[in-house]
Amino acid sequence: MSKGIFIVVEQRDGKVQNVGLELIGEATRLKADLGDDVYAVLLGCGIEGEVNKLYHFGADKVILVDSDYLKNYVTEPYTKAVTEVVNKFDPEIMLFGASSIGRDLAPRVASRVKTGLVADTTGLRMAKTEQELQQEAAHGCKDPERALLMTRPAFGGNLLATLMCPRTKPQMATVRPGVMKKIDKDETRTGELIKLDVQFTPEDMNVEIIEAVKANKKMVDITEAKVLVSGGRGAGRDAYEMLRACADELGGEVSASRACVDDQACEWAKTEMQVGQTGKTVRPDLYLACGISGAIQHVAGMENSDLVIAINKNDTAPIFSVSDLGIVGDVKKILPKLTTALKKYNADKLV
Amino acid sequence: MKIIVCIKQVPDTVDVKIDPKTGNLIREGLPVIINPDDKAGIEAALAIKEQTGATIQVVSMGPPQADVALREALAMGCDEAVLISAREFGGSDTYATSGIIAAAIRKLGMPEILITGRQAIDGDTAQVGPQIGEKLHIPQVSYVEEIQEVTADHLIVKRQFEDGYHIIKIKTPCLLTAIGELAKPRYMTVSGIVEAYNKEIKVLGFEELKDDLELDMIGTKGSPTNVYQSFPKQLKAPGTVLKDMSDDELVAAIMAKLEEKHVI
Numbered sequence: 001m002s003k004g005i006f007i008v009v010e011q012r013d014g015k016v017q018n019v020g021l022e023l024i025g026e027a028t029r030l031k032a033d034l035g036d037d038v039y040a041v042l043l044g045c046g047i048e049g050e051v052n053k054l055y056h057f058g059a060d061k062v063i064l065v066d067s068d069y070l071k072n073y074v075t076e077p078y079t080k081a082v083t084e085v086v087n088k089f090d091p092e093i094m095l096f097g098a099s100s101i102g103r104d105l106a107p108r109v110a111s112r113v114k115t116g117l118v119a120d121t122t123g124l125r126m127a128k129t130e131q132e133l134q135q136e137a138a139h140g141c142k143d144p145e146r147a148l149l150m151t152r153p154a155f156g157g158n159l160l161a162t163l164m165c166p167r168t169k170p171q172m173a174t175v176r177p178g179v180m181k182k183i184d185k186d187e188t189r190t191g192e193l194i195k196l197d198v199q200f201t202p203e204d205m206n207v208e209i210i211e212a213v214k215a216n217k218k219m220v221d222i223t224e225a226k227v228l229v230s231g232g233r234g235a236g237r238d239a240y241e242m243l244r245a246c247a248d249e250l251g252g253e254v255s256a257s258r259a260c261v262d263d264q265a266c267e268w269a270k271t272e273m274q275v276g277q278t279g280k281t282v283r284p285d286l287y288l289a290c291g292i293s294g295a296i297q298h299v300a301g302m303e304n305s306d307l308v309i310a311i312n313k314n315d316t317a318p319i320f321s322v323s324d325l326g327i328v329g330d331v332k333k334i335l336p337k338l339t340t341a342l343k344k345y346n347a348d349k350l351v
Numbered sequence: 352m353k354i355i356v357c358i359k360q361v362p363d364t365v366d367v368k369i370d371p372k373t374g375n376l377i378r379e380g381l382p383v384i385i386n387p388d389d390k391a392g393i394e395a396a397l398a399i400k401e402q403t404g405a406t407i408q409v410v411s412m413g414p415p416q417a418d419v420a421l422r423e424a425l426a427m428g429c430d431e432a433v434l435i436s437a438r439e440f441g442g443s444d445t446y447a448t449s450g451i452i453a454a455a456i457r458k459l460g461m462p463e464i465l466i467t468g469r470q471a472i473d474g475d476t477a478q479v480g481p482q483i484g485e486k487l488h489i490p491q492v493s494y495v496e497e498i499q500e501v502t503a504d505h506l507i508v509k510r511q512f513e514d515g516y517h518i519i520k521i522k523t524p525c526l527l528t529a530i531g532e533l534a535k536p537r538y539m540t541v542s543g544i545v546e547a548y549n550k551e552i553k554v555l556g557f558e559e560l561k562d563d564l565e566l567d568m569i570g571t572k573g574s575p576t577n578v579y580q581s582f583p584k585q586l587k588a589p590g591t592v593l594k595d596m597s598d599d600e601l602v603a604a605i606m607a608k609l610e611e612k613h614v615i
C-alpha cells in the first residue's frame with residue numbers, strides 16, 4: 001500500500017531552500033489527518049550537513065541521495081533519483097516546490113511513474129466530507145479517506161479549481177513558494193536518515209553545463225521581508241527613493257507591480273521584485289500598495305498579507321477591495337509625509 | 352533540419368469575466384491569442400530557419416477553431432500546420448495531453464528540435480512540455496531565454512533560474528521550452544496572411560493516433576487528475592476606504608492603523 005508524505009526538498013549550492021521547509025511544514029499538517037510519516041527527499045552533492053535542519057522543521061525521515069551527478073541541477077539525473085525513490089518507497093503523496101527547478105523535474109517524474117500532477121497549488125487538504133469522499137470514490141478512488149484535494153488558481157487567478165488524483169499514486173503536486181508556512185524550528189527534533197544509493201551512468205548526464213552563473217548582484221528576497229512598500233505605475237518611474245525611504249523607516253523592502261517591471265524606462269523595478277501571479281507570492285505583516293491598481297494577477301501574489309494598506313488616487317481602484325485600509329489620494333504627496341511621520345515616531349521612541 | 356513548435360490557443364486572460372451566479376468562465380466574445388511563451392518559441396524557430404534553412408511544423412491540440420492560431424503561425428513564416436483534434440481528446444489533463452501530442456509527433460516524424468512554450472497563460476502548469484519530452488525519451492532544457500548556437504547535432508542554450516543561469520550544451524533531438532525573453536515575435540505579413548489562408552491544415556484525429564496511445568489515459572475519463580470543483584475566487588472582505596480628507600489626516604489614519612496592528 002502506498003504510504004508516506006514525501007517532500008522533494010530543493011537545494012541550491014548545497015543550501016536547502018525555504019520552499020522545501022514550507023512544504024515540510026504543510027506535510028506535518030496533512031499528517032495530522034493522514035497519519036503517515038513525513039519524508040524529506042534531499043538530492044545533491046556533499047549535502048549531508050543539511051539533514052538535521054529538515055528534522056528541525058518537521059521531517060520524520062530523510063532520504064539522502066548524495067552523488068557527483070547531482071551537484072548542479074540537471075533534469076535526467078534528478079528525475080532518475082526521484083523515480084527510484086518512488087519505486088522503492090511507494091509514496092502516498094509527493095510534493096515539489098513550484099520553482100524553475102521543481103517545474104522542470106516534477107512533470108518528468110510524473111510522466112515516468114505514470115501518475116497525475118497538479119501544478120502550482122496554493123491549498124492542500126485530505127478528503128473528509130461526505131461529498132468529497134463520495135466524489136473520490138465515484139472517480140475510481142479505492143481509498144477515498146487517503147485522497148488529497150489540491151486547489152490551484154486557474155485562468156489567470158480569476159477562478160480556483162480543486163483537483164484530485166483518484167486512481168494513481170503517488171498523488172503529486174507542485175506548490176508555490178511563499179504560500180505554505182514553515183513550522184517553528186525545534187532543534188531538539190531528530191529523525192531517521194536513509195541513504196539511498198542510486199546507480200548513475202554517464203549517459204544520465206545527457207546535457208553538458210558549460211557555465212553556471214549566479215546573479216552576482218546582492219538580491220533582496222522580497223518573500224522574506226516583514227514589510228513591503230510596493231510601487232505600481234502610479235508611483236512613477238522615479239519612485240524608488242520615495243519607496244525606499246518609507247521602507248527604511250518600516251524596516252522593510254521595496255517590491256513592484258509588473259507594470260513597473262515591464263517598463264524599460266522604470267529602471268528601479270527588477271524582475272525579482274515583482275509581486276503576483278507571474279512574480280512572487282508574498283505574505284508580509286504589512287503590504288503597502290502605492291499606485292497599484294490591484295489587477296487580479298497582482299492580487300494573487302499579495303492577498304495573504306496580514307495587513308494591506310493601499311494608496312491610490314482612484315476611489316474605485318480594485319486594490320481597495322482587498323485592502324484593510326484604503327487611502328484615496330496622491331501617493332507622491334502622501335508617501336513622503338508618511339515617511340516623515342514615521343521618522344518622527346521612530347525618533348520619539350528612542351528617547 | 353526539422354523543427355516542431357507546439358502552440359496553444361488561449362483566452363486573453365486579462366479580460367476574463369466570471370459569471371457571478373454559476374462561477375463559470377464567460378467564454379462568449381473572449382478574445383483568443385497564441386499563448387505568449389509559444390509565440391516566442393515560434394519566433395526562435397523562425398530565426399533558426401533563417402540561419403539554417405530548417406523547416407518548421409507547427410502543431411496545436413484543441414478544438415477545430417484552434418486553426419486560427421495555426422494560420423497565424425503560418426502567416427509568421429512556419430511551413431506546415433497540424434491540428435490535433437478529436438472528441439475523445441477533450442478534457443485531457445497535462446498527462447493525457449502530452450501523451451497525445453507525443454503520439455502525433457511520432458506520427459509526423461521526430462524533429463531535431465522540439466519547442467514548446469514554458470507555460471500557457473490559461474493553465475499556467477508548465478507541465479506539458481517536459482511531459483512530452485519524457486514520453487518521447489528526449490533530453491530537455493526548460494526556461495530557455497537564449498539560443499546561442501545551432502548545429503546539426505547539438506545546441507547551446509541559456510537556461511534561466513530565479514537566481515542566475517546555466518549555459519547548456521544539448522544534443523539533438525531535444526526539447527526546449529521557451530520563455531517570453533527568448534524572442535520578440537514578429538508580426539504577420541500581408542502576403543504571409545494570404546498564403547496562410549491558402550495552405551491546408553493537416554488534421555490528426557483519434558483514428559490516426561489511436562494505435563500509439565495509452566487509451567485508458569486520455570480524455571476526461573482517462574486523465575489521472577480530475578476536477579473536483581471550480582469556484583470564483585473569494586476575496587477577503589474589504590476594509591475602510593478613506594477619501595475627501597487632507598493629506599495630513601490620511602497620514603494620521605495610516606499611522607493609527609500601523610500602531611493598532613503593532614507594525615510599529
Ligand SMILES: Cc1cc2nc3c(=O)[nH]c(=O)nc-3n(C[C@H](O)[C@H](O)[C@H](O)COP(=O)(O)OP(=O)(O)OC[C@H]3O[C@@H](n4cnc5c(N)ncnc54)[C@H](O)[C@@H]3O)c2cc1C
Nearest residue numbers: 232233234257258259276277278279291293295298313331
Ligand atoms: C498572464 C498575466 C500575468 C500577469 N502577472 C502579473 C504579476 O505577476 N504581477 C503584476 O503586478 N501584474 C501582473 N500582470 C499585469 C496586471 O494585469 C496589471 O497590468 C498590472 O498589475 C498593473 O500594474 P499597476 O497596478 O502598477 O499599473 P496600473 O494598472 O496602470 O495602475 C496604476 C494605478 O495607479 C494609480 N495612480 C496613478 N497615479 C497615482 C498617484 N499620483 N497617486 C496614487 N495613485 C495613482 C491609478 O489610479 C491606478 O490604479 C499580469 C498580466 C497577465 C496578462
